[in-house]
Amino acid sequence: MSAGGIIPRKTFQDAAHETLSNAQMRRNLQHATTTIRDKRLRAVSELPDWEELRTQGAAVKDHALAHLGDYLLDLEAAVQRAGGQVHWARDAAEAREIIGSIAEGHGVREVIKVKSITTDEIELNGGLSERGIHAIETDLAELIVQLAEDRPSHILVPAIHRNRAEIRDLFRRKLGADLLTDEPKQLADAARLYLREKFLSTKVAVSGANFAIAESGTVCVVESEGNGRMCVTMPEVLISVMGIEKVLPTWQDVAVFLQLLPRSSTAERMNPYNSFWSGVREGDGPQEFHLVLLDNGRTDVLADEVGRQTLRCIRCSACLNVCPVYERAGGHAYGSVYPGPIGAILTPQLLHLEDKNANTLPWASSLCGACYDACPVKINIPEVLLYLRGKITEEKPLNAEAIAFRTAAWVMSEPHRFEGAIKLARTGQGPLVKQGAIHTLPGMLGGWTDTRDLPPLAAQSFREWWRKRPAPPTRETDGDAQLSEGELLGPQRTDDRGPV
Amino acid sequence: MQIDLFITCLNDAMFPRTGEATVKLLERLGHTVRFNAAQTCCGQMHFNSGYQEDALKLVRHFVETFRDAEAIVAPSGSCVGMVRDLYPRAAEWAGDEALLEEVNALTPRVFELSEFLVKELGVEDVGAYYPHRVTYHQTCHAMRILRVGDAPLRLLKNVRGLRLVELPDVDQCCGFGGTFSVKNAETSTAMLADKVQSVLSTRAEACTAGDNSCLMHIGGGLSRLQAGTRTVHLAEILASTEQEVFA
Ligand code: SF4
Numbered sequence A: 001m002s003a004g005g006i007i008p009r010k011t012f013q014d015a016a017h018e019t020l021s022n023a024q025m026r027r028n029l030q031h032a033t034t035t036i037r038d039k040r041l042r043a044v045s046e047l048p049d050w051e052e053l054r055t056q057g058a059a060v061k062d063h064a065l066a067h068l069g070d071y072l073l074d075l076e077a078a079v080q081r082a083g084g085q086v087h088w089a090r091d092a093a094e095a096r097e098i099i100g101s102i103a104e105g106h107g108v109r110e111v112i113k114v115k116s117i118t119t120d121e122i123e124l125n126g127g128l129s130e131r132g133i134h135a136i137e138t139d140l141a142e143l144i145v146q147l148a149e150d151r152p153s154h155i156l157v158p159a160i161h162r163n164r165a166e167i168r169d170l171f172r173r174k175l176g177a178d179l180l181t182d183e184p185k186q187l188a189d190a191a192r193l194y195l196r197e198k199f200l201s202t203k204v205a206v207s208g209a210n211f212a213i214a215e216s217g218t219v220c221v222v223e224s225e226g227n228g229r230m231c232v233t234m235p236e237v238l239i240s241v242m243g244i245e246k247v248l249p250t251w252q253d254v255a256v257f258l259q260l261l262p263r264s265s266t267a268e269r270m271n272p273y274n275s276f277w278s279g280v281r282e283g284d285g286p287q288e289f290h291l292v293l294l295d296n297g298r299t300d301v302l303a304d305e306v307g308r309q310t311l312r313c314i315r316c317s318a319c320l321n322v323c324p325v326y327e328r329a330g331g332h333a334y335g336s337v338y339p340g341p342i343g344a345i346l347t348p349q350l351l352h353l354e355d356k357n358a359n360t361l362p363w364a365s366s367l368c369g370a371c372y373d374a375c376p377v378k379i380n381i382p383e384v385l386l387y388l389r390g391k392i393t394e395e396k397p398l399n400a401e402a403i404a405f406r407t408a409a410w411v412m413s414e415p416h417r418f419e420g421a422i423k424l425a426r427t428g429q430g431p432l433v434k435q436g437a438i439h440t441l442p443g444m445l446g447g448w449t450d451t452r453d454l455p456p457l458a459a460q461s462f463r464e465w466w467r468k469r470p471a472p473p474t475r476e477t478d479g480d481a482q483l484s485e486g487e488l489l490g491p492q493r494t495d496d497r498g499p500v
Numbered sequence B: 001m002q003i004d005l006f007i008t009c010l011n012d013a014m015f016p017r018t019g020e021a022t023v024k025l026l027e028r029l030g031h032t033v034r035f036n037a038a039q040t041c042c043g044q045m046h047f048n049s050g051y052q053e054d055a056l057k058l059v060r061h062f063v064e065t066f067r068d069a070e071a072i073v074a075p076s077g078s079c080v081g082m083v084r085d086l087y088p089r090a091a092e093w094a095g096d097e098a099l100l101e102e103v104n105a106l107t108p109r110v111f112e113l114s115e116f117l118v119k120e121l122g123v124e125d126v127g128a129y130y131p132h133r134v135t136y137h138q139t140c141h142a143m144r145i146l147r148v149g150d151a152p153l154r155l156l157k158n159v160r161g162l163r164l165v166e167l168p169d170v171d172q173c174c175g176f177g178g179t180f181s182v183k184n185a186e187t188s189t190a191m192l193a194d195k196v197q198s199v200l201s202t203r204a205e206a207c208t209a210g211d212n213s214c215l216m217h218i219g220g221g222l223s224r225l226q227a228g229t230r231t232v233h234l235a236e237i238l239a240s241t242e243q244e245v246f247a
Helices: A012-020 A023-045 A050-066 A068-081 A092-105 A117-121 A124-130 A140-147 A164-174 A184-201 A227-233 A251-265 A298-303 A307-312 A318-322 A324-329 A340-350 A358-363 A370-374 A381-395 A400-412 A415-428 A443-449 A462-468 A485-489 B009-014 B016-028 B044-049 B052-066 B077-093 B097-109 B113-120 B140-145 B151-157 B185-201 B212-224 B234-239
Strands: A085-089 A110-114 A134-137 A204-207 A211-213 A218-223 A237-243 A273-278 A288-294 B002-005 B032-034 B071-074 B110-112 B133-136 B163-165 B206-209 B230-233
Touching (some): A012 B185, A023 A251, A023 A318, A023 A324, A050 A068, A050 A251, A068 A288, A092 A204, A092 A237, A092 A288, A110 A124, A110 A184, A110 A227, A124 A134, A134 A140, A164 A184, A218 A227, A218 A251, A227 A273, A298 A307, A307 A381, A318 A370, A324 A340, A340 A381, A370 A381, A370 B140, A381 B044, A381 B052, A400 A415, B016 B032, B016 B230, B044 B052, B052 B077, B077 B097, B077 B140, B113 B151, B113 B234, B151 B234
Parallel strands (some): A085 A288, A110 A204, A204 A237, A237 A288, B002 B071, B071 B110
16 A cells, blocks of 8 residues: 555545444554543643643644745745755655655665654655665654555554554564564664664655745754654755645744644643755765745645634644544555645545545534644644535535435424424324334445434423423512512513414 | 523433423522523534535524523533534534624523523522432543533532442543434444443443533443443433432
């Protein structure tokens, strides 16, 4: 299976059907997300000004997005001044072409990669291998995914769905590692041995980017393992690819995100490695630097007033870790390199709401709101989900579901119709009710009764009860009894102006 | 105080006891309850399922029905969440400025029952009696949209005879999510399974919440397992006294 891309091959429902039955994966996921969730809460509660930081983060991003064109041009000019080259890629194919031909131009058969979610978005590995170039993932989790010929299932911990024993077996098989146990240190050492050799011998590196600073033309990668640092300093040629929304105006702005990002993602106070580079410097680091600015649907997202906030995302993955749907269905159910709540709004938008499978993603949420609470840049994910549901539904041809909803709205916009419908349904449900509950329902509603019972409609609706209810006694002040104001007013029925 | 009851369509048709309890409770506290029978449904189901134009009809209907109300109280966190949080969105997205203005004038007067009691009326002891072991499920919309905080717990702690037991993973969604429970039935069921486990682990006789939609979901799972634990709306516990048992 090729790693990456953003076009789901199945609907969320179908993909989730497969992943939900993988008990091992669910256990791994539940364990991992619960752990990160708790750690994040602790890391966040240490900062008394967390809420202000979130507000500031959102504001900085909104400002940058509102003037995106200007900041991108500033960035381009600054990178060029520093001796780098800037390339603009309209879509994934253009980006693959640009990166592929640079690598080919250097006659290499291998490139090393780090921070590769954007490169996964453009399916770079496949593009390179068509040119006979093998891309080697250097991020430990990405490496695991690559060796297992699997797809990443989390944006921060791509191998979150695997446990240590599975990884040990993989390393034994693919790296020929001589592993006795699945101790983390042993696993890390085995990977390190393999990667060191690659860092020292590979001429071209491809990286993603967390931020780019317009004023100085600086690109930034933050990480925990140090592999990124190796990638951006050791090779002769460095190609960085980033979505156009990653640009920030100034160095000061970065300060906000260097606080928000690590606490939200790995629950660390600071990332162990923060690498910043501007262009090239003779005799120090890569001697050739290319920055690929990727659109791939982003300008369309930017043009949408409600959807735009999606582009604030700094890919911290906090929303994934708190999402009850992601926790059960897993990353693969989303069919895109962007899983979880952010994926559910980003993927369909990047595909212009034209992909049938991606368009099922906005419904992959119970709207519990945990993602919005966790998001360090305050993306109102539930709001965007609802907005997208509306847009997608609007475009659909009239079907049975739409007719049902339309009818329901018609019924419910008039109380007497509503009451009539209740009475009708009460009669209709008769044969379905067994021992006081409904155990099977026909059609789409069967999805409920496959696993859950449903209480029947009440024998008497509330409004029927209200109508029959004896008017609460109007109390009279009998002599010296002192009544409170409430008692004087008394419980009383007023304004029962229903038409039936 | 004159209070307009918004019963919600689900309670009206399926859980009238919750409505009766809400009326009894508010009257016991000395308030006048009005039931405007023109009311129907808040439109949440339509809006959340993507049928925004249809939802808009119900938004307009709600606004017309309750325009003159002093305080509108509903025993449902999610329906109140719809009104307070999403009515403005619905009006905005439809580009209906006049409706937006009306909505903004109305929403500050719409309350969920527990927040109304604790935050608006300042009542924490409603004089209830309910001699059972109870666990409380924090519904998502009450918790994250309305921010009712510990209002329901404060009320429960003052119920005589009631033994409150903490629900593990109390902030986790039960997996209902309206049409989500049908459209993504398998994922929803996986979420419910964990919630039911948590409820059963408390060995409570009853699981309560401020929303019958979530309780219908949890209750549906418990019923399928034929587990002894019941679900009961918070209003019914609060309305219960030594003389009159509601739940
Ligand atoms: S949407 Fe927010 S929480 Fe989710 S990955 Fe992006 S920044 Fe993080």
